[in-house]
Amino acid sequence: MLPKLLAPAGSMDKLIMAVEYGADEIYFAGKSLGLRAGSKNFTNKGLEEGIEYCHKHGRKSNITVNIVPHNDDLKGFEEYIKYLYKIGADALIVADPGSIEIVKQTIPDMKIHLSTQANTTNYYTANFWHKQGVNRIVLARELSFAEIGEIIKNSPDDLEFEAFIHGAMCISYSGRCLLSSFMTGRYSNKGDCAQPCRWKYNLVEEKRPGEYYPIEENDEGTFIFNSKDMCLVEHMQKFVDLGVKAVKIEGRMKSEYYTAIAVRSYRNALDEILKPESERNTKYWKEELEKASHRDFTYGFYFGNPYKDGQLYTSSSYIRSYDVVGIIKSYDKANGIAWVEQRNKFNEGDVLECFGPKGMHFDVVAMDMKDEKGKKIDSAPHAQQIVQMKIPQEVNPLYILRKKIEN
Structure with missing residues (x-):
């Protein structure tokens, strides 16, 4: 089971x-x-x-x-x-x-x-x-x-x-931490952790303020926690x-x-x-x-x-390789037209990945883009604007369109 x-x-x-x-x-x-x-x-x-x-x-x-x-x-x-x-x-x-x-x-x-x-x-x-x-x-x-x-x-x-x-x-241990409350007054066990474990740290001796000991993993410091x-x-x-x-x-x-x-x-x-x-x-x-x-x-x-x-000693940053550019709101199966609510800017001709709950993702080329009034557009720069676009493969509401981040 x-x-x-x-x-x-x-x-x-x-x-x-x-x-x-x-x-x-x-x-x-x-x-x-x-x-x-x-x-x-x-x-x-x-x-x-x-x-x-x-x-x-x-x-x-x-x-x-x-x-x-x-x-x-x-x-x-x-x-x-x-x-x-x-x-x-x-x-x-x-x-x-x-x-x-x-x-x-x-x-x-x-x-x-x-x-x-x-x-x-x-x-x-x-x-x-x-x-x-x-x-x-x-x-x-x-x-x-x-x-x-x-x-x-x-x-x-x-x-x-x-x-x-x-x-x-x-x-x-299982989230029982006092570091945040001690350093910031924000209590971990009340759901308000500031995550000081992910801050940058260097070692300084008490009588030598400003002198940083060379224990860092890189030039930014060492992320020891x-x-x-x-x-x-x-x-x-x-x-x-x-x-x-x-x-x-x-x-x-x-x-x-x-x-x-x-x-x-x-x-x-x-x-x-x-x-x-x-x-x-x-x-x-x-x-x-x-x-x-x-x-x-x-x-x-x-x-x-x-x-x-x-442990990750070199950085506390997240790895992000894709941006969500839109969420499908509705789909006209007969004409292959999707109505998409924009999440990040995308342009005519962009190659996007589309996926839903089941199965693997598939590629979509942003084409025949129009605004909510049916006017032809070549980009979708406005937050949460509704975009009409051609998607030949059938999709459903809450399918997601994403775009690989360049560089």
Whole structure:
């Protein structure tokens, strides 16, 4: 049985993209109690719309209430989770024992998923949380395949396990970091991390201000805490073999394009597990993931401690090789005309790549371009302008057009 594929959503647009591109479950947050303060997140009305959209398409909604709360953070907690239950949330992602206790007392039949913030790394801990009423555990990212297998083997059959498979990694153990709050006053465990682990550093001796010791990896400094991004698309069979019930993509604060690429790649890679190995396109899906903004990739701890291979010492910048230039809004099949909402400038004659949820991308030459009124144009420079253009191969709404960045 294939594991469920979880996708992040920091906004309604990203939630729609995640659903349409094949995620089984979507995790998102309201305006409070869910990590990722930098994400737009959802108003109460937005939560209702998001949950309704998930259910309409047969998907589940997991709402994050996974901050590590102080006393003041618990004010209104019971009323909020009652509201989430009322509007149909399928599960709550929780990190704190006190929060779990409140959920169990207030809405006993609500499913509880234990956040990776709780640092579950062994089967004794897993069994403890199961006794507290936890239905699924999001495992710590510092575990190997072998350790995960042992945990699952020694845990109750009705306890589900979820594992991260893609996205940014934190230098601190399962995200429990004080660096941001110490240096900037922005609290990591309230979703407001400034990511000082990715800043440039040099070593200065106390009595020699201004004298920088030559330990840098390059002239800009040394990125001593900067982790590579996780990518496990080549190893989805391992999760299936171990009996992991859900696999999770990181990135509520990332773009719609990232959401589409990541969900599409892992959805197809998972589905292809049911095919003979000769019919799988794993290499292609890895290449697709490289076309979204990312850092160099690592397998994390799945094959043991990566040591220096898990770190990126030369730069904290993202690698970006493609721009999204448009999203298909509608398509006239009889005439082969698409209506495209512009995202970045493109010109008549540009060679674009087009893709949807299934199958490989195909090339499109931007031709017969017209504006919304049908007037001939030779470029689309205006943000979100509607462009008519010829696309002979059939496309559907939410297909994406992208262009390779020159140089």
